[in-house]
Amino acid sequence: MSQTEPPKVVSLQSRKENLDHIQPRFQQLIQACRKITMNSTASALAQMFENIDDALFDAAEKAENNSIQTMFFDSMREIRLKRPQAERIFHQEISQLFTDFIELKSTTSEPEESQEIDAEDMSLVQNEAYEESLVVTNMATKVNGRCTEALYALNQRLAIVINGIKVTDDTNPVSAKKVATSFCKALEALETHKRIQEILFRLFDEYVMTELDKIYDDLNKRLIQADVLPNLKFSARQYAESQGARKHLDLSEAGKEEADNEAAEQSPAPTPPPGQHPPSGQQQIPEATSSPQRHPAPPNTGPLASNIPQNYDNSIPEDAAMDGTVYMDPAVSDQLFSAISDLITTRRVNNMPLEIPEANFRSVHAFSPPEEGQAPYSTDDLLSALTALQKQNIDSDGTPFTTPQTVNAFKDNLVKHLNDEGASNRNISPEDADIIDLVGMLFDFILDDENLPDICKTALSHLHTPYLKIALTDKEMFVRHQHPARRLLNSMAQAAVLWAPDEQNDRGVLAKIQYVVQRVIKDYSGDIELFNELIKDFNGFINLLKRQSEIIERRAVEATKGRDRLLAARKKSRATLESRIRDQQPPKATVHFLLSAWNDVLVFVLLRHGEDGEAWQRAINITDDIFWSVDPKYSIDEKDLLKEKQPHLITNIKQHLINLGGHQEEDIKGLVKPLVLCQRAALRAEQGKPLETPEPQAVEQQIEEAAVATLGGIHIEEEDLDQDEDSGNVDVDPELITRLKQVEFGTWFDFVQGDQSMMRLKLSWFSPTTLNYMFVDGAGNKAAVKPIFTLATELTIGTARFAQIERAPLMDRAMDKIHTILKLFMGK
Secondary structure, X not given: OOOOOOOOOOOOHHHHHHOOOOOHHHHHHHHHHXXXXXXXXXXXXXXXHHOHHHHHHHHXXXXXXXXXXXXXXHHHHHHHHHXXXXXXXXXXXXXXXXXXXXXXXXXXOOXXXXXXXXXXXXXXXXXXXXXXXXXXXXXXXXXXXXXXXXXXXXXXXXXXXXXXXXXXXXXXXXXXXXXXXXXXXXXXXXXXXXXXHHHXXXXXXXXXXXXXXXXXXXXXXXXXXXXXXXXXXXXXXXXXXXXXXXXXXXXXXXXXHHHHHHHHHHOOOOOOOOOOOOOOOOOOOOHXXXXXXXXXXOOOOOHHHOOOOOEEOOOOOOOHHHOOOOOOOHHHHHHHXXXXXXXXXXXXXXXXXXXXXXXXXXXXXXXXXXXXXXXXXXXXXXXXXXXXXHHHHHHHOOOOOOOOOXXXXXXXXXXXXXXXXXXXXXXXXXXXXXXXHHHHHHHHHHHHOOOOOHHHHHHXXXXXXXXXXXXXXXXXXXXXXXXXXXXXXXXXXXXXXXXXXXXXXXXXXXXXXXXXXXXXXXXXXXXOXXXXXXXXXXXXXXXXXXXXXXXXXXXXXXXXXXXXXXXXXXXXXXXXXXXHHHHHOOOHHHHHHHHHHHHXXXXXXXXXXXXXXXXXXXXXXXXXXXXXXXXXOOOXXXXXXXXHHXXXXXXXXXXXXXXXXXXXXXXXXXXXXXXXXXXXXXXXXXXXXXXXXXXXXXXXXXXXXXXXXXXXXXXXXXXXXOOOOOHHHOOOOHXXXXXXXXXXXXXXXXXXXXXXXXXXXXXEEEOOOOOEEEEEOOOOOEEEEEEHHHHHHHHHHOOEEEOOOOOOOHHHXXXXXXXXXXXXXXXX
């Protein structure tokens, strides 16, 4: 550790004003925990760096060619040079995690302000972000799986330390994911190739992440020494290990009871009012150990609702795909299901037709008419038949799904399977038939929903079998927003609405939906915990997708803003030169220099320093000196003054050209030489005699012919704009133009494509300079740039429209539609 300085621990006493919510003895305890963590991770990180050379040398020996081998050898030296900076960043990040923890700050990192980058860089962002996130997740998952018990205990004890505030992986300062993310930030200082990063991640996992096991044990021991939940036990070790990383924070009933009992012993006092501390020696019960809050729900009526508890959690979920979603009021949802139950029962009691062709509805009893005297199938019989159909679906369907599972075909298969089991002399009970028909109407709604892309409808339709199994045993799915199966279905449907499915992207929303559907079909055997796992995984995927799209969109906007500033700078620079050229009529060679090389200089200065800066004024002064220097000098005083100023002027011009960065020294000499010749000609000027330089061409023609599209040797293309060929023949309402100028960023538009398909894009930025609108797709990629009049024209003729994003969850909309249909069936 010769290159590693001991990390400095921030004094808690210096920040005491921010720690009023923590008892003094616990403030010192957190400091001790910080010291344990930083000393241990510093030692492990140093050991990792000591082994990098060997790992890179081994990789170099196996390199495919000399170029890659050289890259490995060069990286050894670069990493040695940048190692202190990377270690310092890592230690600072770990220390900051503790600072945020004790100050109750969110440690979710915000994306850094983006800088202007080119299009090639933007195209790599999505893959790079995804791959790095995948590596971090994999490393963290392994640690969480190994350390289930230690992490559970550490979270409970840290909750006591910070006065009863719940601690999870999202807030625990030493969670595996946070430690791995800190290393990602340290990696940025090394600026290594992707293949080098892969090796570094492997070494970090080997030397640092494996050290977390010991760190968790040491932290728990230190907290026990401080008498923080010293008798806490986790008796569900085998259960937690069987559940893997996804269950590392879940509590068994035994674990909950022990945590509750011990926390109660240490926390007999009630929660103090805001701004006050509990008495010394008393701690609050951690939120994690308290039972979930249950809210009373209005009573349900009708046979369908007969086994729904009268009290259940009717809070609103906060799933990643559901931002901005407007959920149905829980009381309304409950009343709606009661009304549906009554309508279905009334319809059956009144012997209404089993088929309604105009609504594409066929009751399951239409496939197997009930007969009097026959015994009904039990619920277990139906579940067994559905399990067999589910297995057939596994065997016959792969991913991706290509054919939708229609409701009538599903009912027909179910009846046939029941008959094939040798029980053709039995009926499906009226109550079970009602459930089968209700779930069938739900999936009919999914297949008919105009908001969902067809390919996503196809995938979701294959959930019919497992969701019917759930409905037969757990009718809370129809009324409770928090039901895991309902949350998963809502989230997948909303994601399909917000992110256009791409069949070619194996990491996109469509591929994820197909994967989740396949998991449900394959693994659901009655344990609803599978849906909790899948919704957690799906939320993580959507959050990652959001971060990726935000990064890509922000960089696309910055690049477009940069292009817009460049356009404005070029316009300003050209206007500045044109006015002087027309007034002073300099020699042709000077005009060429001004409109090419010197124009680049002026554009560069405007972009870098702005029109109000001193640098711009200096550049204008040099520009005026150039015009003056090539103007014929007839008097001795003028000639002497030019001889005096000329060397300094040429030096300034060369320095500005060097600052561009796109010209070599010999190139600069060649660019300046014609100007020098014009200055010499001005010195030789005599009254009544023409200058020795050729007469310039017509100024207007020369301005049009000048090359003005380069900046520092990089070619700058004009923005590709979508123009409407018929826009000149359309009368656009001025009020529409006014409305477009006021439209908010983030507004979605639908555009009709050439094949009449619809493309949904989001307004990401509007240029006040060019009046161009930039649109991005759901992934954040720039998809179109339209001038304001073109956009107004398309809105006028109907090839564009303001998009109506469906904000109601799928299940809410489905239940409301089913209620409407049933009322029509009943003639109400």
